[in-house]
Amino acid sequence: MRNWNLLCISLMVLGGSTIAVSPALASELSAETKTFTSSDPLAQSVDLEEPLTDFQTLNADANGMEQVTSVSQLTDVKPTDWAFQALQSLVERYGCIVGYPDRTYRGNRSLTRYEFAAGLNACLDKVQELITAATADLVRKEDLVVVQRLQEEFAVELATLQGRVDTLEVRTATLEKQQFSTTTKLAGNAIFSVADIFGADGGSKNQAVFQARANLNFNTSFNGYDLLFVSLYAGNVPLFPIGGFRLPSTTAGGLPVNSAEGALDVAFGGNTDNRLQMLGTGYVFPISPTAQVFVVGGNTALFALVPTVNPLLDDKGMGTGAISLFGQRNAIYALGAAGAGAGINWQFGKQFIFSGAYIADGFGANNPDAGSGLFNGGYTAFGQITWNPSARFSLAATYTNTYFAPGRFGFNYNGLPLEGTAVANTLAGQTRLAPGPLFNPSPVITNSYGVQASYQFSPAFVVSGWFGATYARLIGDGDGTILNYALTLAFPDLGKRGNLLGFVIGAEPYLTDFDGGNPKSFKTDIPFHLEGFYRYQINDRISLTPGVIVLTAPNQDASNGVDVIANLRMTVMF
Structure with a gap:
């Protein structure tokens, strides 16, 4: 009869224990940790519905209430039965059953025989404990007779419950033996993408491709309110060569620089040739009920830790939102804003x-050489105010100041250029990633301003949008202006719960002007980005998303024609 007191507590038959889960991590890393549901093999292996057919789950608001130990205070247990009276005597003598201080059992009915048997076991355990502790003289002989009679009358129920507890103990022992960690959960996804491009410019240069990316996120919480995360990823996702131009170099014909317009969501993190790499790591913790601090390392992207105000389409890299990177958020979040550092999210008032x-x-943050390190190399200083006057409307104003070491400039999350035209990402051919002797060695500093807004017209229709302006200075040479903007439409649960129809209409980052320096001749046609996709949720873990992206002026030059990217994405969450 060991561990029957535990059974009594876990079933909440005559006691009030409930499990409380902190909401502190609800919005973190989307989160996607594995939990057991009624469809899991573990949950199905132990059927608690029969013969406990009358058992009802207690309200979670009972958690934290003080308990009392007299059966006579349990007003929904009939006091006229002999079994009740016998158990009452045992409880009042040995204090082995608990109830709620409002004098209810919370089952709203008399105890079933199985519930009563579980309560009886609590008293059996207490009596056994006294005997084992060599305090048998504290147990009255007449009580032993009563216990024996109760055991006989409830023998079937006791045996049934014992068998179920034994099964649960075996399953629990298996979980404890096989679990990865008591504090760490694995949350990950795999994204498979088939894509092709058609058009006068990109279609002649590209072939249909099958690409994939996998993310493994190890999420750890030590107290239920903090989060330590380690993110690993691998992928084979080179970009389509679209638009672009050639820069002077020692190679014949010059160095080709391609536009990053239409880059797919699967391309985030760059191409690792299927080698597993660390994307980022960090620790998020509260310093007050309204303030949360984060410390990050590696190449952690800032957009995953702050509000970007594009619900449903910004999937934080999980492969469930817009099919393009541009369609996920204001492009100024891609200017640097990935690496090592610290930040805070502080709620003041009820709306800000x-x-x-x-x-x-x-x-460069880990490099002690001159021109690198935490404070002497490239950096992003970020500030944002988000206003949430209601659950349906959000508005944010964003400012970033970013310094790029030579050869690091671009809308690239401090990696490969992933958004915008080649003209914008090179300041019209004056800088590029991995600088060479024929390229301007000057650093770049930018000041970016953004406005983002979102309004939920109904549970089935959400409109969002943004505008971003970046003022870039090639130090010692000249200044340029880069714009990006978009309107997004989201139709959640269209056709089926979990589905999502989305549209993006906007312009990827493009250079409107550059004063000074030695820019390569460039056009200023608006490079419109038109996107539509439909995510079909096959089940809770798998989704299939077909989508199309239309680029009207690749590399901000309408003479390049129109390029169309067709994409079919499958995302598996685990």
């Missing part, structure tokens, strides 16, 4: 959130 951060370039 201040987000601030300092992020050093992840490719």
Whole structure:
């Protein structure tokens, strides 16, 4: 009869224990940790519905209530039965059953025989404990007779419950033996993408491709309110060569620089040739009920830790939102803003959130050489105010100040250029990633301003949008202006719960002008980005998303024609 007191508590038959789960991590890393549901083999292996057919789950608001130990105080247990009276005597003598201080059992009915048997076991355990502790003289002989009679009358129920507890103990022991960690959960996804491009410019240069990316996120909480995360990823996702131009180089014909327009969501993190790499790591913890601090390392992207105000389409890299990177959020979040540093999200008042951060370039923050390190290399200083006047409307104003070491400039999350035209990402051919002797060695500093808004017209229709302006200075040479903007439409649960129809209409980052320096001749046609996709939720873990992207002026030059990217994405969450 060991561990029957535990059974009594876990079933909440005559006691009040409930499990409380902190909401602190609800919005983190989307989160996607594995939990057991009624469809899991573990949950199905132990059927608690029969013969406990009358058992009802207690309200979670009972958690934290003080308990009392007299059966006579349990008003929904009939006091006229002999069994009740016998158990009452045992309880009042040995204090082995508990109830709620409002004198209810919370079952709203008399005890079933199985519930009563579980309560009886609590008293049996207490009596056994006294005997084992050599305090048998504290147990009255007449009580032993009563216990024996109760055991006989409820023998079937006791045996049934014992068998179920034994099964649960075996399953629990298996979980404890096989679990990865008591504090760490694995949350991950795999994204499979088939894509092709058609058009006068990109279609002649490209072939249909099958690409994939996998993310493994190890999420750890030590107290239920903090989060330590380690993110690993691998992928084979080179970009389509679209638009672009050739820069002077020692190679024949010059160095080709391609536009990053239409880059797919699967391309985030760059191409690792299927080698597993660390994307980022960090620790998020509260310093007050309204303030949360984060410390990050590696090449952690800031957008995953602050509000971006594009619900449903911004999937934080999980492969469930817009099929393009541009369609997920304001492009100014891609200017640097990935690396090592610290920040804060602070809610003041009931409607406002201040987000601030300092992020050093992840490719130089760990380097002690001159021109690198935490404070002497590339960095992003970030500030944002988010206003949430209602559950349906959000508005945010964002400012970033970013310093790029030579050869690091671009809308690239401190990696490969992933958004915008080649003209914008090179300041018209004056800088590029991995600088060479024929390229301007000057650093770039930018000041970016953004406005993002979202309004939920109904549970089935959400409109969002943004505008971003970046003022870039090639130090010692000249200044340029880069714009990006978009309107997004989201239709959640269209056709089926979990589905999502989405549209993006906007312009990827493009250079409107550059004063000074030695820019390569460039056009200023607006490079419109038109996107539509439909995510079909096959089940809770798998989704299939076909989509199309239309680029009207690749590399901000309408003479390049129109390029169309067709994409079929499958995302598996685990």
